[in-house]
Amino acid sequence: MNKIKSYDASFVFLPSVVIGVVLVMMMQWCRKGRKGSEIPGKLGIPFLGETFAFLAAVNSTRGCYHFVRLRRLRYGKWFKTRILGKTHVYVPSVEGAKTVFANDFVVFNKGYLKPMRDMVGKKSLLCVPQEMHGRMRRLLSDPFSMNSISKFVPKFDHELSERLKRLENSGKSFRVLEFSMKVAFDGICDMLTSITDASTLDQLEHDITYVTDAMLSFPLMIPGTRYYKGMKARERLIETFKAKITKRRNGEEASDDFLQSMLQRDSYPPNEKLDDEEIVDNLLTLIIAGQSTTAAAIMWCVKFLDENKHVQDRLREEQLQILRNKPAGALLKYEDLMSMSYGSKVVKETLRMSNVLLWYPRVALDNCTIEGYEIKKGWNVNIDATQIHYDPDTYKDPMRFNPSRFDEMQKPYSYIPFGSGPRTCLGINMAKVTMLVFLHRLTSGYTWTVDDEDLSLERKAHIPRLRSGCPITLTRLDDTYMTNS
Numbered sequence: 001m002n003k004i005k006s007y008d009a010s011f012v013f014l015p016s017v018v019i020g021v022v023l024v025m026m027m028q029w030c031r032k033g034r035k036g037s038e039i040p041g042k043l044g045i046p047f048l049g050e051t052f053a054f055l056a057a058v059n060s061t062r063g064c065y066h067f068v069r070l071r072r073l074r075y076g077k078w079f080k081t082r083i084l085g086k087t088h089v090y091v092p093s094v095e096g097a098k099t100v101f102a103n104d105f106v107v108f109n110k111g112y113l114k115p116m117r118d119m120v121g122k123k124s125l126l127c128v129p130q131e132m133h134g135r136m137r138r139l140l141s142d143p144f145s146m147n148s149i150s151k152f153v154p155k156f157d158h159e160l161s162e163r164l165k166r167l168e169n170s171g172k173s174f175r176v177l178e179f180s181m182k183v184a185f186d187g188i189c190d191m192l193t194s195i196t197d198a199s200t201l202d203q204l205e206h207d208i209t210y211v212t213d214a215m216l217s218f219p220l221m222i223p224g225t226r227y228y229k230g231m232k233a234r235e236r237l238i239e240t241f242k243a244k245i246t247k248r249r250n251g252e253e254a255s256d257d258f259l260q261s262m263l264q265r266d267s268y269p270p271n272e273k274l275d276d277e278e279i280v281d282n283l284l285t286l287i288i289a290g291q292s293t294t295a296a297a298i299m300w301c302v303k304f305l306d307e308n309k310h311v312q313d314r315l316r317e318e319q320l321q322i323l324r325n326k327p328a329g330a331l332l333k334y335e336d337l338m339s340m341s342y343g344s345k346v347v348k349e350t351l352r353m354s355n356v357l358l359w360y361p362r363v364a365l366d367n368c369t370i371e372g373y374e375i376k377k378g379w380n381v382n383i384d385a386t387q388i389h390y391d392p393d394t395y396k397d398p399m400r401f402n403p404s405r406f407d408e409m410q411k412p413y414s415y416i417p418f419g420s421g422p423r424t425c426l427g428i429n430m431a432k433v434t435m436l437v438f439l440h441r442l443t444s445g446y447t448w449t450v451d452d453e454d455l456s457l458e459r460k461a462h463i464p465r466l467r468s469g470c471p472i473t474l475t476r477l478d479d480t481y482m483t484n485s
């Protein structure tokens, strides 16, 4: 009985399914003619899609970009996939990057995850809607002016020189990544809040680590979870910053730093200042956005220079020339960085090849096409900086670390390590300056050996970093270097 019934049902069902499929195909074919073409790729099972394949890549030592690489081999430059219920497209071209950047806030917005929003706070520059973003960005960029960067250079140089000296004296191998994380953190905190006390800094850095670890966690406030620990650490950080603001307002302390420049605006009209919540959320945001990016870039630079000794030699020669022209023991000044033309290219090439931020996530606010490809409202559109920076049409021999390629001008949107458009990195000058001072002290003072050649990447990291942390041992350059030229 049952068998016959189901046979009957399929008898009616099948033809209508076939007709349905043909209709849909025809509709799609028609639409293809009218609008853009469909992007190849597999969306997989509902909701989950290729989530597990993605997580497997995240958890591997080849890094999460391997997921993208494999799909490009299968589908070509443009492909789509589904991760945790969202359709993702990776925009692989200069033309496509231009379209997205030029329409930021209009057709696209930043693609946030809830835990990330919760950690940085809703008044963070990363989260506020467009109407607040412009004002906030204007007020926040003030402290990144040439004037404050100029003050940062000798301070940072002093701190860095002392630490390198101590490490060289100890004769021990140390991980560049750990070192650069600490140096970048202390540098940013000093510039923002003038906190220099070692135990306070350690506590703050500890809490920042909890906060960043929670950014890709499941957002449930259950004690013991990564999310919970992150939220608690965030509360402690906010409390510390708020206590500092109160002290400054009461005149118990004063400093010439970012925080002070914010508080100087207390009597300004509301759209010419940030309120306290905005100040603390953005202090946190700047530390998070600035520390691990700069630190990873420094680590890769040390690695690339080790693998390319002729680049290292040429860089060292430039940096020694600067040292020879200064009184013995003098600290670097901002103007000195202007004569590091080769050093600047080394920094540029490092950022091209290391792709500290692999892609820049956006969400389409409307149906649209990019380069003739159809994008639907709600899709995640990721500007694939990695693909763009390794495109052999733009960068000849893209796997080669060759700073001199930047002797030539790049065409617009083909070099985007700091993004572009209204959301361009706010710390771009600070990052470059930090890297140049580091390169100067390292190459003009020392040679080094890399003590672990393993190229595998850290697991579960959204920023590609060597799993080894790139351990090195320093040797002081002998004095003959100072007189040779």
Ligand code: HEM
Binding pocket: 125, 126, 137, 188, 285, 286, 287, 289, 290, 291, 293, 294, 297, 351, 356, 357, 360, 361, 416, 417, 418, 419, 420, 422, 423, 424, 425, 426, 427, 428, 430, 431
């Ligand atoms: C080598 C180091 C750095 C790299 C490679 C880098 C890269 C980037 C990129 C690509 C973006 C744009 C992302 C997007 O469009 O989705 C960005 C945004 C941002 N960066 Fe950086 N960054 C670095 C260092 C810093 C530093 C040192 C700071 C501050 C202390 C900083 C603060 C910010 C902020 C606040 C934004 C958000 C801007 C906005 O949304 O308006 N970054 N960064």
Ligand SMILES: *[C@@H]1O[C@H](CO)[C@@H](O)[C@H](O)[C@H]1NC(C)=O
Binding pocket: 056, 059
């Ligand atoms: C991540 O990889 C390690 C080593 O291959 C494995 O033991 C672990 O189960 C993996 N974790 C997840 C969540 O896939």
Ligand SMILES: *[C@@H]1O[C@H](CO)[C@@H](O)[C@H](O)[C@H]1NC(C)=O
Binding pocket: 366, 367, 376, 377
């Ligand atoms: C976007 O396109 C789909 C079909 O591709 C359509 O159903 C939907 O109404 C469109 N949405 C908007 C906001 O135009």
